[in-house]
Amino acid sequence: MQTVKIKEIIKETKNIKTFRLDLDLPALPGQYVMLWVPGYDEKPLSISYPGEDVGLTILKKGPTTTRLHEMKAGDVLGVRGPFGRAxxxxxxxxxxxxxxxxxxxxxxxxxxxxxxxxxxxxxxxxxxxxxxxxxxxxxxxxxxxxxxxxxxxxxxxxxxxxxxxxxxxxxxxxxxxxxxxxxxxxxxxxxxxxxKVPTQASMERYFKCGIGICGACVMDDGGLRVCKEGPNFRDVEIEKFKDFGKYTRDASGKKIYW
Ligand SMILES: Cc1cc2nc3c(=O)[nH]c(=O)nc-3n(C[C@H](O)[C@H](O)[C@H](O)COP(=O)(O)OP(=O)(O)OC[C@H]3O[C@@H](n4cnc5c(N)ncnc54)[C@H](O)[C@@H]3O)c2cc1C
Ligand code: FES
The missing domain is CATH 3.40.50.80 (Nucleotide-binding domain of ferredoxin-NADP reductase (FNR) module)
Known part of the structure; x- marks a missing residue:
């Protein structure tokens, strides 16, 4: 993991901000980073601006993203990645x-x-x-x-x-x-x-390790890990996911129906 400073924060909407980081991170569309917020948690976030001053665009949702929304330019975060199939x-x-x-x-x-x-x-x-x-x-x-x-x-x-x-x-x-x-x-x-239009979709599941080890993000059934084989899947793969569109899982693995 590398520690980086927030360079700039742009308010996009009432609850969404873009964080430009003091980091050059080339990445392909659809790839993500694991972002560590000191004292809180590490969360998967899509790279919205790849390359110089890499950007992440984040909705305020729970404790970690709420803390992020309180942070200022100059504050320090941890970054792992880029990860995932583009x-x-x-x-x-x-x-x-x-x-x-x-x-x-x-x-x-x-x-x-x-x-x-x-x-x-x-x-x-x-x-x-x-x-x-x-x-x-x-x-x-x-x-x-x-x-x-x-x-x-x-x-x-x-x-x-x-x-x-x-x-x-x-x-x-x-x-x-x-x-x-x-x-x-x-x-x-x-x-x-x-x-008859082939489709790719960007999947979201609860991540823990982000590197394919813990199994928290596996789609039911078949064993494909969103963090590793995903997060972007083709329609032919998604059709085999029996949880897609029906339920996700929380940090403990408990099913949460949409
Ligand atoms: C590959 C990937 C890319 C992502 N990219 C972005 C992005 O670009 N911008 C962005 O705003 N968010 C993105 N997310 C979602 C983001 O990671 C979560 O919203 C974030 O982890 C919430 O953290 P929190 O601590 O604020 O809230 P939490 O307390 O972790 O979550 C708040 C609520 O959302 C539920 N939840 C959290 N994460 C998930 C999940 N993965 N699936 C289903 N329910 C969940 C929790 O159970 C809880 O009810 C992405 C997720 C993945 C997997
Ligand atoms: S988050 Fe651990 S295997 Fe995907």
Whole structure:
């Protein structure tokens, strides 16, 4: 583990901040780090800005992320990584669906895709306008952006999945990517399958070691570890996960149904 200083903190939404660290960490889209918050815990977080002054974009959720949100530039954190199988772009025209803080790995994916000449559409969803993440960033990268909010305060008043269904009816895409609430990703996979669009999804499970040893993050059944073989899986792999879209596990391994 290396200790690093927080260089800059950017408030993205009411409950989401981006932490730029004094660290050059090259990484591929969809990879993550284990971030240690002194006195609290170590947590997996997607790399939202790879490379110089590596960035992590973090939703305030429980004790560790709440502590992080109280920290200031100059404070020290611990970083291990980058880890995990990246999202792989092979199509010429892609569509991505990011719900809430799920845009953290989607934004660098879109930037990379467009820099390679890939045509990209992004469906960015949030509960309400002020919770939308990285809309300007993916627009600036050159993506076609479709915004959805549950309350209709910005873009279409619907779920991301409804917008995806409409878009896949209207346009042909080679590939789909998704990150966000698991119930959303479950529906995205179903819709994309109906339209015969191969999909990769960024899975989230409770991590302890982050290096494939403890077994805390294994998907049921088959033994694939989210920290090691994931966190990004292809639809053909995800279809075999009997917990996907149904339940996750807490730190003790107890099932928590969505
Ligand atoms: C590969 C990966 C990448 C991630 N990237 C990001 C990111 O870019 N930005 C971001 O904000 N968050 C990300 N997360 C989620 C983040 O790790 C958790 O939100 C964080 O650990 C919460 O820590 P906490 O101490 O604040 O809350 P906790 O007290 O740990 O959690 C609060 C609540 O969420 C539940 N919970 C915590 N972690 C998980 C989990 N993995 N699966 C299901 N339930 C859980 C707890 O049981 C509890 O009810 C990622 C997770 C994974 C596995
Ligand atoms: S977190 Fe320990 S095996 Fe994945």
């Amino acid at each position: 999202l792989k772009i092979s199509g010429k025209k892609i569509i991505a669906v990011g719900g809430g803080v799920g845009m953290a790995p989607i934004a660098p994916l879109i930037e990379k895709a467009i820099s390679k000449g890939v045509e990209a559409t992004v469906i960015v969803g949030a509960v309400t306008k002020r919770e939308l993440l990285f809309v300007d960033r993916v627009e600036k990268a050159g993506a076609k952006v479709i915004i959805t909010t549950d309350d209709g305060t910005c873009g279409l008043k619907c779920y991301t999945t409804h917008a995806l269904e409409q878009e896949l009816k209207a346009e042909k895409y080679d590939e789909c990517f998704t990150c966000g609430p698991e119930v959303m990703m479950y529906m995205v996979l179903g819709i994309a399958k109906k339209h």
